[in-house]
Amino acid sequence: MDNNVAIEVKNVTKTYKLYKKHSDRFKEALSPFRKNYHTNFYALNDISFKVRRGEIIGIIGKNGSGKSTVLKIITGVLSPTEGKVDVNGKISALLELGAGFNGEYTGIENIYLNGLMLGFSREEMQKKIDSIIDFAEIGEFINQPVKSYSSGMFARLAFSVAINVDPDILIVDEALAVGDLKFQLKCMEKFNEFRVRGKTILFVSHDINSIKRYCNRVVWINEGRMIAEGDAERLCDKYTDYLKYGKIMLSEEGEGVVDNSSNLQLRSDIIGYIESVKIFDSEMNQLEEVQHGNDVYVHIDFFMNRTDIKSIVIGLAIHTIDDFYVCGLNSLLDNMDIDYKFGKNTIIVKYKDFNLLGGTYYFDAALFESNAHVPIDYKAKIKTFFVEAPYKGEGLCIIPHEWSMKGD
Ligand SMILES: Nc1ncnc2c1ncn2[C@@H]1O[C@H](COP(=O)(O)OP(=O)(O)OP(=O)(O)O)[C@@H](O)[C@H]1O
Incomplete structure (x- = not known):
């Protein structure tokens, strides 16, 4: 295996036999x-x-x-039905904490036992034992059989062993939150120390923001199959959209293109209609994907079939993929008079420093009469787009802001 690779998972399949009835197994x-x-x-x-x-x-x-099945196969707790995993280095897993502990043995004996299972010799463990005991904070109990421990003490000891043996690869499955707040803070410090020292970490969490915060890359698994692998911020936002919308929208599947624009021809009974909404950057490149913080130019193409309407209003609204109304603008509220002509017109809305957070959104566009009450045409979801954003805040958008400490 390439020396730069810490873990290689190759065509791993894991199947379980399911029986309708218990007796089927015997049959x-x-x-x-x-x-x-x-x-x-x-x-x-x-x-x-x-x-x-x-x-x-x-x-x-x-x-x-x-x-969890992937992690268990990587750590060797489970074996794959097909495929294989190569690991380069010593792995320690914060997963099923204490799985290798023996209740009859004392805390100290279990530390050695666990170390041995992780591939460390007794001598190596001797050098680490003080820091493990210190970290676990279980006092005199360290000389008692672990079956007498409270569940908190047990978790602290297991965690302490896993994180203090100084492995090359650390596997973390939702397990950073053990013990009381003080202990959790200590664990986070240790975890950060690991990151700073450039250790390899494999991390599973339902908290998508901590994945964004800590990971460079993510692997997305759905119903046992790998959906995608790539940049953490982008894929986490795609994954969040999927949780909201129930549909996986990746580039290969034509992400960002739900274009319901009308093919209406000019007809005498139609006053006018919205034809399309297109997104451009400042160099006039058409976009399906918007970079957070850039200027964005939205071109709304509309057709007018009459010129006797005194004034018209164009509206443009942004919704999240799960239909949360983010921002609605119209030309009336912005005091923009529209000097339209017969036939095709294009009005441009420039969003300065477009600061929505990452994810999929869509535009609605509408054409109104002068009071913006009666829609002449309303096109819902006329344009879907994805915002690519760094992880620098949570919610819907980053409101321009500054931090400071109040002086004396
Ligand atoms: N021993 C088993 N026999 C049959 N099915 C199993 C067994 N162990 C796990 N599974 C199934 O395998 C699938 C994958 O389980 P796994 O625990 O890896 O999912 P997960 O992504 O970690 O889920 P969660 O986020 O809920 O922890 C699940 O549908 C689970 O029910």
């Missing part, structure tokens, strides 16, 4: 003709990805998608 075992009584359930289906040394990778996916 199958005893069947003289090897008749099948089960169906195969694919917990993972042909998953491949690489984790390079020093990378922090997040695994995202909804409940039951197979995230």
Whole structure:
């Protein structure tokens, strides 16, 4: 394996046999003709990805998608049905904390036992034991069998071993939040120390913001299959859209192009209509994707079939993919008189420093009579677009702001 690669997951599939009835399992075992009584359930289906040394990778996916199964296969807790995993370095996993502990042994004995399972010799563990005991903060109990520990003490010791053995690769499954607040802060410090020292980390969390905060790259798994792999901020925003909208929208599937623009010809009974909404950058490149913080020019093409309407109003609204109304503007509110002509017209709305946060949004556009009450034409969802944004805040947008400390 390439020395820069810490973990390589190659075509890993994990299936479980599902039986409708308990008795089917026996029937199958005893069947003289090897008749099948089960169906195969694919917990993972042909998953491949690489984790390079020093990378922090997040695994995202909804409940039951197979995230924990991947981690368990990487750590060797589970074996794959097909495929293989290569690991370059010592792995420690904050996953199923304390799985390797023996209740009859004391805390100290368990530390050695766990270390051994992680591939560290007794001598190596001797050097680490003080820091492990200090970190766990369980006092005299360290000499008692762990079966007498409270669940908090048990978790603290398990966590302390996993994080203080100084592994090359750390695997974290939602487990940073063990113990009380003080202990959690200590764990976070340790986790940060790991990151700064350039260790390889594989991280699973349902908290998509912590994935954005810590990871460079993410792997997205859905129903056992790998959907995408790539930049953390972008894919997390795509994943959040999926959770809201129930539809996976990636570039390959024509993301960002839901264009319901009308093909109406000029007809005498129609006063006018919105034809299309297009998005451009300042160099007049047409965009499907907007960079957060850039100036954005929205061109609204509309046709007028009459010129005797005294004044018209154009409206443009932005909604999130789950229909939250973000911002509605119209030319009347902005005191813009529209000097339209018969036939095709284009009005341009410039958004300065477009500061919506990452995700998929859509435009509605409308053509109104002079009071902006009666729509002559209203095109809902006429243009869908994706905003690519760095993780520098949460919510819908970043309101321009400054921080300062109040002086004395
Ligand atoms: N022993 C098993 N037998 C049958 N199915 C199993 C078994 N273990 C896990 N599964 C199934 O495999 C799928 C993947 O499970 P896994 O725990 O990896 O998902 P996950 O993405 O980690 O979910 P969560 O976010 O809820 O922790 C699930 O549908 C689960 O029910």
